[in-house]
Amino acid sequence: MLSLKLAAVRHRYGAQTVLSVERFEAAVGEHWLVLGPSGCGKTTLLHVIAGLLRPSEGEVEVAGQALAALSGAALDRWRGRVVGIALQAQHLVPHLSVRDNLRIAQYLAREPQDDARVAETLGALGVADKAARKPSELSHGERQRVAIARAVVNRPKLLLADEPTANLDDDSAARAVDLLTEQAQSQGATLIVATHDARVKAKFGHTLRLGAP
Amino acid sequence: MNLASLSASYLRARPLQTGLSLILLALGVGTIVMLVLVVSQLEERMGRDARGIDLVVGAKGSPMQIILSGIYHLDAPTGNVPLASIQALTKNRMVKRVMPLALGDGWKGYRVVGAGHDYPEHYGAKLAAGRYWEKPMEAVLGAEVAARTGVGVGGRFAGAHGVSGQGDEHGAAPYSVVGVLGRTGSVLDRLVLTSIESVWQVHEEEHGPAGEEDRRAREAKREVTVLLVQYASPLAAATLPRSINSQSELQAASPAYETARLFRIIGVGVEALRAFAVVLIVAAGLSVFVALYTALEERRYDLAVMRTLGASPARLFGLLLAEGLLLALVGTALGLALGHGFASALGLLLSAEQQYPVTGLAFRIEELWLAAVALMVGAAAALLPAWRAYRTDVARILAQG
Structure with missing residues (x-):
């Protein structure tokens, strides 16, 4: 069963084409690595898949849902429920506690606010004891775990990660990728990791290589 | 987690x-x-004190002074009017009732007012204890006077010359308290009532024992201070004041007109203060705007992240709008508490000076309007920041990292 299907997707800013994917299909539960140099459109691809950006042309289907058929608020709501995004900068809301940073994901996706699920997710990522802390009181690695916890708390069908290993040493980079693959596996989610970091290549069975468009 | 808590x-x-x-x-x-509380209570109170009194007649002088001294007992009287004028007025067909008052003494800052029993009855007063005065030198205390001085039925006091009660004491002519009035919420609460004869007696005895001839001469010259007049017909207003004012020694003053004039004078200060308060509220709106708008810059990443978590642009708009409204709501609640606190403090200050009572415990419908306006200011101040949050270009912000 296909989890993700892109056909003839192109995105342009003005006259400049920033993304061009002729064909990309991922089956449910597959772990994909999107590789390519900076500026090849990796982040744009993730935004298109997440429905944050409507491509200039082409079709995107996620878990059987054609994104073009969803409009405005429906697309936002769909994103909150189906897609989990671990952002490059692991941005957490600074004045909210770790626990509230996960609750906000449930709230904004209009999912029931389930503290047991929040605790379970934090536990799975080994940061259960930091639930009451503010992001600024955590180490870099802990913040990354919380960011991944926030991405998976709503049990997404599709887990996206943008440069999860940026600025990490080899060990940390390997651990970050392990956490993502573990979480995707335990949720049965399709994982798509965009990176220019060739170190993690060995951990993925599928690779999409983006060249300069 | 909900919109309000977020x-x-x-x-x-x-x-x-x-x-x-x-x-x-x-x-x-x-x-x-x-301002709303104090002005409305003052107007209400002054209206109650003047109710049913169509005209006040006193000695020639300022009509405002006659009203302030004759009805509100705040100012010194303009002088006295001869007893004969009472008879003349009573006989006039356009006059329903004349209540003469004799002023001149005070006790501990409260005025001693010589009057008939019709005076307290006019204000619907009821005795809380004792009885009304029957003989000269018997006095009935207003509720506040009794409460503040601690003197009750059976007590005695000596009045002092001058309406404020600060002058020489008439030691030789002590009043005995025979009754205490219940609270009326009118000027009566701060008055000491006695018979007109008592006031005469106090002042005549000052001149020492007198022969029969002296006494008769004095009686012929007896005067009262003001006459409170009730019209028999509204038509009286057209002719009676003019005919009284044409008499050389008398001055008629209309409480309705003078009170309105007084409020026009006070009104200038009230308007200035109100304008100042409006400036404060506008400044508060600007402060809300600047706070939300400048915070947007550091929040734009938060807002973009919220979009990735499933928030629609409309919810980001709602979030910013809710912040403006929440500020306005809390600010208004604090303001209402503060306003009632101010009014209570002013009430304490005024009651210590035996002036008009003001309470912070009353509630006016205008406050609801004010709250609605303040909420609108908060919402208006949040509109532009909320619009910018609505327009958050999530892909661009996230791509910038």
């Missing part, structure tokens, strides 16, 4: 800006609430 968390994260907006709004709302 927006509250953002406000708490910026305590200084939030505090400034709240203080400005609370001061503006509080000032207006205090």
Whole structure:
């Protein structure tokens, strides 16, 4: 069963084409690595898949849902429920506690606010004891775990990660990728990791290589 | 986690800006609430004191002074009027009732008023204890006078010359208290009532024992201070004051007209204060706007992340709007509390000076309007920041990292 299907997707800013994917299909539960140099459109691809950006042309289907058929608020709501995004900068809301940073994901996706699920997710990522802390009181690695916890708390069908290993040493980079693959596996989610970091290549069975468009 | 708690968390994260907006709004709302409370209570109270009194007749002088001294017992009287004028007025067909008052003495800052029993009855007063005066030198205390001095039925006191009660004491002519009035919410509460004869007696005895001839001469010259007049017909207003004023020694003053004039004079100050309060509220609105708008820059990544978590642009708009409304709501609540606090403090101050009573415990419908306006100011101040949050270009912000 296909989890993700892109056909003839192109995105342009003005006259400049920033993304061009002729064909990309991922089956449910597959772990994909999107590789390519900076500026090849990796982040744009993730935004298109997440429905944050409507491509200039082409079709995107996620878990059987054609994104073009969803409009405005429906697309936002769909994103909150189906897609989990671990952002490059692991941005957490600074004045909210770790626990509230996960609750906000449930709230904004209009999912029931389930503290047991929040605790379970934090536990799975080994940061259960930091639930009451503010992001600024955590180490870099802990913040990354919380960011991944926030991405998976709503049990997404599709887990996206943008440069999860940026600025990490080899060990940390390997651990970050392990956490993502573990979480995707335990949720049965399709994982798509965009990176220019060739170190993690060995951990993925599928690779999409983006060249300069 | 809900819209209110989320927006509250953002406000708490910026305590200084939030505090400034709240203080400005609370001061503006509080000032207006205090003005509304004080002015409305003053108007109500003055209206109650003057109710049923169509005309006050006193010695020639300022009509305003006659009203202030004859009805509100705040100013010194203009002089005295001869007893004969009572008879002349009573006989006039356009006059329903004449209540003569004799002023001149005070006790501990309260005025001793010589009057007939019809005077307390006019205000619907009921005796809380004792009886009304029957003989000269018997006095009935207003409720506040009794409460503040602690003197009750059976007590004795000596009046002092001068309406404020600060002059020489008439030691030789002590009053005995025979009754205490229940609270009326009118000027009676701060008066000491006695018979007109008592006031005459006090002042005549000052000149020492007198022969029969002296006494008769004095009786012929006896006077009262003001006459409170009730019209028999509204037509009287057209002719009676003019005919009284044409008599050389008398002056007629209309409570309705003079009170309105007084409020026009006070009104200038009230308007100035009100304008100042409006400026404060506008400043509060600007402060809310600047706080939300400048915070947008550091929040734009938060807002983009919220979009990735499933928030629609409309919810980001709602979040910012909720912050403006929450500030306005809390600021208004503080302002209402402050306004009632101001009014209570003013009431304490005034009651210590035995002036008009003001309470902070009353509630006026205008406060609801004020709250609605303050909420609208908060919402209006949040509109532009909310619109910018609505327009958050999530892909661009995230791509910038």
